[in-house]
Every structure is written in C-alpha cells, then in structure tokens.
Amino acid sequence: SAVISQKPSRDICQRGTSLTIQCQVDSQVTMMFWYRQQPGQSLTLIATANQGSEATYESGFVIDKFPISRPNLTFSTLTVSNMSPEDSSIYLCSGSRISVGTQYFGPGTRLTVL
Amino acid sequence: GQQLNQSPQSMFIQEGEDVSMNCTSSSIFNTWLWYKQDPGEGPVLLIALYKAGELTSNGRLTAQFGITRKDSFLNISASIPSDVGIYFCAGQLETDGLTFGKGTHLIIQP
Numbered sequence: 588s589a590v591i592s593q594k595p596s597r598d599i600c601q602r603g604t605s606l607t608i609q610c611q612v613d614s615q616v617t618m619m620f621w622y623r624q625q626p627g628q629s630l631t632l633i634a635t636a637n638q639g640s641e642a643t644y645e646s647g648f649v650i651d652k653f654p655i656s657r658p659n660l661t662f663s664t665l666t667v668s669n670m671s672p673e674d675s676s677i678y679l680c681s682g683s684r685i686s687v688g689t690q691y692f693g694p695g696t697r698l699t700v701l
Numbered sequence: 702g703q704q705l706n707q708s709p710q711s712m713f714i715q716e717g718e719d720v721s722m723n724c725t726s727s728s729i730f731n732t733w734l735w736y737k738q739d740p741g742e743g744p745v746l747l748i749a750l751y752k753a754g755e756l757t758s759n760g761r762l763t764a765q766f767g768i769t770r771k772d773s774f775l776n777i778s779a780s781i782p783s784d785v786g787i788y789f790c791a792g793q794l795e796t797d798g799l800t801f802g803k804g805t806h807l808i809i810q811p
Contacts, residue, residue: 692743
C-alpha cells in the first residue's frame with residue numbers, strides 16, 4: 588500500500604481567496620488523482636495529475652478554477668482559486684502504483700469558505 | 702457519464718448479523734473496488750476485483766465482480782461494532798480515475 592498525507596488537514600477561508608493543498612506519497616506512484624467530496628456526499632473525480640504535463644480535468648472542472656501541479660512521482664498540489672461558499676468540501680488525493688486498479692487515498696483536506 | 706447505483710443507502714442491523722450491499726452500473730468497468738470511510742478520514746481500500754466473475758475474500762468480507770462487468774456486491778459476515786461506517790463501491794474503466802457509488806451507511810445496534 589501507499590501512505591498518503593495532505594496539508595492542510597482543514598482550513599477556513601474567506602470568499603475570493605485561494606488555497607493550495609499539498610499531497611505527499613511515501614513512495615513513487617504512477618498515477619495521482621484529485622477528488623472532491625461535498626458534505627454527506629460521495630467522491631467526485633476532479634482531475635488526473637500528470638507528471639510533467641497539464642492535468643486532465645473531468646467535465647465540470649476547469650484549470651483556471653483548480654490548477655494542479657505534479658512535479659515528480661511523489662508530490663502534487665491542488666489549488667482552489669477564487670473561492671466561494673460552494674467550494675466548501677473535502678478535497679482528497681489518491682495514488683496508484685499501477686495504471687489500473689488499486690488507489691490509496693489521503694485523509695482529505697476539509698475546506699470551509701465563508 | 703458513467704453512474705453507479707449503490708444500495709441500500711443505509712442499513713440498521715444487529716451485531717452479529719450478516720450484511721450485503723451491491724452496486725450496478727449502466728456501463729461496464731474493468732476494475733471494481735470497495736472502500737470504507739470513517740468520519741474525518743479518507744476512504745480505506747477493502748477489496749479490489751480485476752476479473753469478471755472473480756470472488757475475493759478479505760477476512761469477514763467477500764466481494765464479487767459481476768460476470769456482466771456491470772455489477773458487484775460486498776458481503777460482511779458476523780458484523781461487529783467497528784464495521785460501522787460508510788461503504789463505497791468504485792469502478793474504473795481504464796487508467797482513469799474512479800467512479801464512486803453514493804455509499805451505504807452501516808449502523809450496528811449492539
């Protein structure tokens with residue numbers, strides 16, 4: 588398995604500001620992903636974080652709102668830009684050592700936007 | 702896009718009872734995964750299934766990958782208090798991210 592940590596674990600932010608969430612894996616992984624989990628809901632894929640190239644976004648998510656970096660095989664960041672209360676969610680990253688199958692999740696970052 | 706229908710939405714059972722939940726999809730997946738999420742935590746992988754028809758066990762948990770590739774079930778035998786939580790099914794088609802079901806809330810009454 589892979590051990591994944593996220594920073595910060597939670598934050599309370601003001602409308603219009605931006606927050607960058609960090610995801611660190613204890614060993615190299617092939618694939619990294621970012622998900623959003625709104626209160627009481629399931630997880631929704633935001634994007635695939637590609638090493639050395641632009642992230643691949645799912646329908647409904649755009650780079651200007653959720654810029655993602657992945658400089659190496661163990662680290663990625665997600666920025667939530669120009670935040671509004673609707674962005675209040677848990678943001679989770681995941682990693683997978685192989686291209687297909689098993690993904691391990693971080694503990695999540697709980698974001699509240701006032 | 703793909704959608705997963707997970708049922709039941711919630712279950713209230715007595716300690717020691719067996720539990721069964723399932724997921725169905727409108728389209729095929731090549732991989733099915735089952736996760737458990739406790740409050741304030743990320744999902745923890747329970748079982749991964751890679752072949753249609755595959756039946757896999759992990760302790761008291763058993764899961765199967767449906768032969769049509771459009772469904773999967775998870776069984777928990779002899780439930781205990783620490784089984785409480787939210788269980789999610791998830792499907793993966795290729796090398797993409799996961800599509801999650803809406804979750805099954807398991808509540809165990811002692």
